[in-house]
Amino acid sequence: MFHFNWKLTLFTVLLLPLLVYLGLWQLEREQEKRDTQIGFDAKAAEQPRPLADIDWGATEDNAWRRIQAVGRYDADRQFLLDNRINQSRVGYEVITPFQTDSGLLLVNRGWVAQGVDRQTLPDVAVTRDEVRIQGTIYVPGGDIMVLGQEEPAGQNPWPRVVQSLDVKQMSALLNETVLPFSVRLESGSPGLQQLNWQPITLSPETHRAYAVQWFFMAVVLIILYLIFSFRRPEN
Template sequence: MTVLRVGSLLFRLHPGALLITLLAIAIMVKLGFWQIDRGQEKQMIIDRHAQAEELIQPNTEQLLALVDSPDTQITITATLDPQRYFLIDNQILHGRAGYHVIAFAQAPEFSPLVLPVNLGWVPAGVSRSELPDVALPEGHVVLNGHVRVPSERPFMLQDQIFDTTDAWPKRIQFPELDKLNSALDVNLAPIILLLDEENPLGFPREWPVVVMTPHRHYAYAVQWFGLAIAALVVFFVASRVRAQAKSYEE
């Protein structure tokens, strides 16, 4: 056991307790800096979204390049595949469970690419075995909105297994574009278009720029740093109390 004297104060530092305390402090400080990094990332997304004012009509080359320019606003005149579409499961809107509808747009300007389009939210049926019957618009339609680059696959207990039958629509948990591409046997663009909330086509939709604001992340960072300081204070207070108790016993 290490004895530390600071002025008239005596601290008996137990190596095991000291190690655990320092480890806990290191973890909390790391989490604090992680929250700061996340807050800065969210602020960059918000700034980028605010600056994406120019509306472009992309050709094939531009559509492929948009993977490096998320939040770009685009507009296209295209046709949607009326039969084949995917339903992203576990989507909540105003407290109700449902699905996001992913349709596929084709246009001469970016042929042979096919562009996935999120048309919005539809409610789930009473039974999980019954998928909603969605009527997609026919003919040429104008689609506009922001580009979204799908994030890395979130944590799932097992890999998605896509329905290989000819039955449509197909329910999925997450839009893994490589698997969507294989299921459709087409050349998908590496992005998803989030249909603008003001577009009269599609279904109800709300596209928050970020789920958690930068200030919330910064507040969590302050909490983690505060806990780290509190852990250090508690450790020294507890060490001092034990030292005093032992001196009284002697």
């Protein structure tokens, strides 16, 4: 016989929708990751475009677009993007201004290992000659996450450690207008350190596995509710 327990019912009514929602949210994330990977693969198959041909207002269309540019690195004013992990090692991503005829471009030159301590910054020297680079436009998704406070390197503010790739903030620190999005160098480009980026962090299959877990917990919750509701009351 069904035994109504209002506390158990309230708990189930409140928790069950949450579990289902989390499962559906993970399925949405799975589809987003698949769309991102498809877009990345399509752009990777295209030939790089000259920087002058890029319409910087087409934000979504520019994500992962390959470009090529000729210019000079600003070796005296570089940024170190903090808390970048590569193969379980802590380090930085080197962001270097690149002067072109189309404007000042922030170029992500890849990953470098952290020094022996926070006060000892890695050597990020780069050629001052005119060079031709190729890379992909990086359009960040969502809000910018800040993990700490910006800190200069001792008495010399350059290279400057930053906690987020905030183009507007970097433009203000450089006291110059920069192009709206940064570019990640491709293999073979002058100035490249170590490649460590990928279009997606968690695979679509991982999100599918998380969704299955949430739905499984929802089913278990329903089963437990029915078991306790139909259990014979003790004397």
